[in-house]
Amino acid sequence: MGDVLEAVGLVVGYGGTPVCGEVNLGVARGEVLAVVGFNGAGKSTVVRTLAGRQDPVAGDVRVHGLPVMPDAVMFRRQVATVFDEDVFFPSLTVREHLLLVARGHSVGAPEEAVDAELDYFGIADRAHAVPDALSSGQRRRLLLAAGFIRPSSLLFLDEPEQRLDPVMRDALSRRIRERADAGTTVVVVTHDPRLLVRTATSCLVIDETVTTVGTERGAQIIAGA
Structure with missing residues (x-):
């Protein structure tokens, strides 16, 4: 069985200008790839490009052997994302948001599934609040x-x-491992060493390497993180 996520000769950036070196990777079913590096190295840009949120400068990304097509029904069914800029429907409550997602993805017993998520992420007491009434931490837990x-x-x-x-954070680490153990491939950008150690099976390190022609940012895979 091939890799769930593949990148070959991937260059990411803005306006045609790369922000880091070429990325080549393959992530199999049930693996957790952690993406790490200093602030501004290009971690989120790499992951946004892998997820189809922005176009690559060069190279190729494939999910289940197919080109990344974020508007395709099959891609939306297979790929889930949690990014900081993800938005909410302002008039829907916390519970209504989760019910919309659960029913839209044909989750069995959606009411019970929503109750379980509300409890797990500690927002059951905010189930009937709208997003604007939540703290930033509560909004993060709703996104998760x-x-x-x-x-x-x-x-x-x-x-x-x-x-x-x-x-x-510890509960999140357990949840990531549970999903991976159940067969989901996870790609996580993180600055938390504890989360990294507790979840990752491999690590994509994005750093700076000084060369004779100036500063070049590179990316490499370190297996068995």
């Missing part, structure tokens, strides 16, 4: 609940530990 409640074979998480307390 929406990402985890739906089935997916590939899950992208961009710094999911942001604005979470240590107890919730």
Whole structure:
């Protein structure tokens, strides 16, 4: 069986200008790839490009052997994402958001599934609040609940530990491992060493390498993180 996610000769950036070196990777079913590096190295840009949120400067990305097509029904069914800029419907409550996601992805017993996510992420007491009434940490937990409640074979998480307390970060680590053990491939950008050690099976390190012609940013895979 081939890799769930592949990138060959991938160059990412803005306006045709690369922000880091060429990325080549393959991530198999049930693996957790952690993407790490200093602030501004290009981690989120790499992951956004892998997830189809922006076009590559060069190279190729494939999911289940097919080109990334974020508007295709099959891609949306297979790929779940949690990015910090993801938006909410302002008039829907927390519970209504999760029910919309659960029903839209044909989750069995959606009411019970929503209750379980509300409890797991500690927002059951805010179930009837609208997003604008939530704290930043509660909004982050709602985004995570929406990402985890739906089935997916590939899950992208961009710094999911942001604005979470240590107890919730540990719960998030367990949830990532549970999804991976069940067969989901996970790509997670993180600055949290504990989350990295507890979840990752491999690591994409994006760093700076000084060359004779100036500063070049490179990316490499380190297996068995």
